[in-house]
Amino acid sequence: MADTTLTHIGRTQPRPAGLQGVAADWSSDQRAFKNVSWGKAMMWIFLLSDTFVFGCFLLSYMTARMSTRVPWPNPSEVFALHIGGSNVPLILIAIMTFVLISSSGTMAMAVNFGYRRDRRKTAILMLLTAALGATFVGMQAFEWTKLISEGVRPWGNPWGAAQFGSSFFMITGFHGTHVTFGVIFLIIVARKVWRGDYDTGRPGFFTSRRGSYENVEIMGLYWHFVDLVWVFIFAFFYLW
């Protein structure tokens, strides 16, 4: 399999110094990133592209928020939950953020156990990650339901600028879709780990390629990215 990570690079002659050395390393023989497999490189470049998607979404939202002349609803009030007789601001979002960041922790542990060939622990940790992700999406559904029942719509809301609802549903919806896809693929990869596909070299159903435990790490890259994006959405949408 071509995807194996490179361990030995034969180099007989000294490298050029300075910037020329940087250019020479980048343009060197056969692969630019020596210890990066194809799948991992592809995921990194995809995430770079996806960063631009989320960047454009967030910049558009910020433009809308700054240029509208109607007051913007106060996030501390809008996203508050009425618990025990008082309004607790941002409590749901805090829990959601905690859940998602915890899922990054379990994902990291899954990657670790994957490289130790510990199939059982890897699969369990991945399923735990998926469960936390599904919890996040569930809480998001709850949040949407609450806001919708209070009269927030993509085209308007009771408290101020119409762009509040449109941006909120668009950005959290797009992020939630990412989490949902992540959960689905976590379950698929966990199943492959559990069944031992990466030990037996069983070819993939669609691609007919053999996978390796590195797929767990590539899955993890995506998951951490989705998590990181949430931090920015949290900062720019809820805390601003």
Added chain:
Amino acid sequence: MVDITPADAVPPAEVAEMELYHPHSWWTKYVFSQDAKVIAIQYSATATAIGLVALVLSWLMRLQLGFPGTFDFITPEAYYQFITMHGMIMVIYLLTALFLGGFGNYLIPLMVGARDMVFPYVNMLSYWIYLLAVLVLVSSFFAPGGPTGAGWTLYPPQAIMTGTPGGQDWGIMLMLISLILFIIGFTMGGLNYVVTVLQGRTRGMTLMRLPLTVWGIFTATVMALLAFPALFVACVMMLFDRALGTSFFMPAIVEMGEQLQHGGGSPILFQHLFWFFGHPEVYIVALPAFGIVSDLISTHARKNIFGYRMMVWAIVGIGALSFVVWAHHMYVSGMHPYFGFFFATTTLIIAVPTAIKVYNWVLTLWRGDIHLTIPMLFALAFIVTFVNGGLTGLFLGNVVVDVPLSDTMFVVAHFHMVMGVAPILVIFGAIYHWYPKVTGRMLNEAMGQFHFWVTFLGAYLIFFPMHYIGLMGVPRRYNELTDMTVMTESAQHLNSFISIMALMVGFAQMVFLFNLIWSIRHGREAGGNPWRATTLEWQTPQTPPAHGNFGKELPIVYRWAYDYSVPGAKEDFIPQNMPGSFGSSRGPA
């Protein structure tokens, strides 16, 4: 640059043999194929088919402009639909798809010495989603209200309002959905192209030994992966504005005497998003053309490319700069003078790396053994056309010149020269150049000569007068130009002349298409390397290359791609996979 490995040394294999998917049936071999070469042909055929639609639309527009009042069926609404679909199809569904999906898929694996793209299955999906995008686009012609007539830039608020064809019907929605699909499909292919170039090369193939074709396609793909997200976001947001009634781009607005439900949105935001994609898009089309034309010139002038290293850095530099010039498309939208100054400056700076490339092409030709083959004719035509189109770009890059010229035919002439005609000329040259590799037979020379001269001279007869009537003040986007003070009798004569030329150039393309089909059976046998070229795709054991490209053993690369007419060598070209010290000291490591 210091040579890292001696010319004859065989570097150890860093990239192991890749597992190929072996097709089991006719369907998986020719239809749902995972072979990049088949996918390339599928991409090219689809792009050509939809491009023909755009060509016919351009005839209809020119008939209306050249002979106003003669063709009753071309209503003002229909005219705007033609102009929109012509622009969108040509820029995205033809040029982008053909350069990256077509040439990228065919040439990248062959030129870097790989068996296939790194993830063939994803590559196959890329094509099928592209086809779906094209079908959605075509379906808008048959939808109630017809396709959108918003202009290819789809500027809101007019794009989704009643007065615009398709604005309150299906047209604009199908357009946006089609674009979103295109971007998803392209991303799948684009990731493949980038990773294949970065991580999947054969032994000895350093990045600085890549043919410039690969450099051009590679850089353009990276740019596309970073620029298309902006269009994606703009499309999603406008789709919501249209379908859900949000107001991302819609200000408070009165339509037909009625206050619409929208309010508080920013049409300028759409323009920023659109042009953050739209300007890099110009270079997404131009950079593969730059790369391909470098290889055509070097091969057909039997000389190494002049300043290879500078050519590479110019491609990368143009790619980077093109992300900081987008607002020069928005001078007439109104902006702070300092922003105008900034964007005018960055725009003019792009002329520097571009000029480096033009000088290097000319210096490659200097005292070369120039063979005036059809690919070479097209390459030479590209250089002059690109310089012509580029020079008017320097005019339009300046705010004070752009503002009065922006809504005239001068702009139409400018961008058709620089990003319409010029890249298309390269596409033709490239097809004449690589057709023998794809089919094993040469394209017919006589038909090729006819096609070249009519296309080249015809394009100038179309677009040179258009600059002139633009400077006279003839506006663009108007479906009828009679009864205007700027439309003097002589200007209308020129206008009719342009239309007749457009029909003739269009006819020449029919000859070309006939040639493509005719030569598959009746063309002269080409052999494996008819142009005596150095790059790896000409060194394959079979022509056309079989599945897996290179037979049993992948080639090992010992030299750069431009060892032509090396003194002391037996032949006037040394293939990249030929060991030995001839010429090795001349190329970069």
